[in-house]
Amino acid sequence: MKMFTRRLLIAVTASLVFAGHAVAQDKSIVMASTTSTQDSGLFGHILPMFKARTGIDVKVVAQGTGQALDTARRGDADVVFVHAKPAEEKFVAEGFGVKRYPVMYNDFILIGPKSDPAGIKGSKDIVAALGTIKARGADFISRGDKSGTHQAELNLWKVAGIDIAKDKGPWYKEIGQGMGAALNTASASNAYVLADRGTWLSFKNRGDLLISVEGDKRLFNQYGVMLVNPEKHPSVKKDLGQQLIDWLVSAEGQKAIAEYKINGEQLFYPNASDSGA
Numbered sequence: 001m002k003m004f005t006r007r008l009l010i011a012v013t014a015s016l017v018f019a020g021h022a023v024a025q026d027k028s029i030v031m032a033s034t035t036s037t038q039d040s041g042l043f044g045h046i047l048p049m050f051k052a053r054t055g056i057d058v059k060v061v062a063q064g065t066g067q068a069l070d071t072a073r074r075g076d077a078d079v080v081f082v083h084a085k086p087a088e089e090k091f092v093a094e095g096f097g098v099k100r101y102p103v104m105y106n107d108f109i110l111i112g113p114k115s116d117p118a119g120i121k122g123s124k125d126i127v128a129a130l131g132t133i134k135a136r137g138a139d140f141i142s143r144g145d146k147s148g149t150h151q152a153e154l155n156l157w158k159v160a161g162i163d164i165a166k167d168k169g170p171w172y173k174e175i176g177q178g179m180g181a182a183l184n185t186a187s188a189s190n191a192y193v194l195a196d197r198g199t200w201l202s203f204k205n206r207g208d209l210l211i212s213v214e215g216d217k218r219l220f221n222q223y224g225v226m227l228v229n230p231e232k233h234p235s236v237k238k239d240l241g242q243q244l245i246d247w248l249v250s251a252e253g254q255k256a257i258a259e260y261k262i263n264g265e266q267l268f269y270p271n272a273s274d275s276g277a
Helices: 002-025 033-037 042-054 064-071 083-095 126-136 150-157 179-189 197-200 238-248 251-258
Strands: 028-034 057-063 080-082 097-113 140-142 172-174 190-195 208-214 220-228
Touching: 002 190, 028 033, 028 064, 028 238, 033 042, 033 057, 033 179, 033 197, 042 057, 042 238, 042 251, 057 064, 057 126, 064 080, 064 083, 064 150, 064 238, 080 083, 080 238, 083 097, 097 126, 097 197, 097 238, 097 251, 126 208, 140 179, 150 190, 179 190, 179 197, 179 208, 179 220, 190 197, 220 238
Parallel strands: 028 057, 028 080, 140 172, 140 190
Antiparallel strands: 080 220, 097 190, 097 208, 097 220
16 A cells, blocks of 8 residues: 555656646747848847746747738737737737737838939938839839738838839839848849838848938837737737736836847837837
């Protein structure tokens, strides 16, 4: 009897140790986010700090904003961190997200070749610049991937009074890929491309590209983060996911974002305290 009790105790103890190990191993979440945040190197800077603070490992699925939101809608992510405010608000209104939190911002810039075939270099009017690009048939690369950057680009054509779906010609090329690929394509073909500043600053293969247009308030680029609704998808790790969100908008997380720089230049500006952002 004593031998049976001892064996039972050993078995129970081993089971508990294994269960505890499994729980410890499972202290991870999936975050669907954008290629701009990933390609810029931001996550490589801030997520190790978050893991050191909480022990939570964050696995990033980097996609365009539209794809990231679709990944979250399917319940294949715990948190979604993107940059297309109308789409984010729709995501929450439809019940797929619990709440949207503003986190940070930077801006979009229009990149172009040094030869500047459209003659727009130095302009601060993005709408006029796009109109000139179309009028002169200068090569333009579009991500064409339903990302936040792609949505911003399409909106800017619309503001410029151009129906790009109808008015595009051979000068307008959609590649259906991320920001890094779009910049590489523009570099190889001496074309214009709309980019987020963070990815541009971290981009190495610039070739003859430079910033053609910047500083227009219509190029503002806001990022937001949301917990995927566990009522829609019970598999969502709501407690771990909310810990990440809380850290991103905390003083510590905001400081970590602000401190990420390349060659002394800040890539993202925290603004979690701005409830209207």
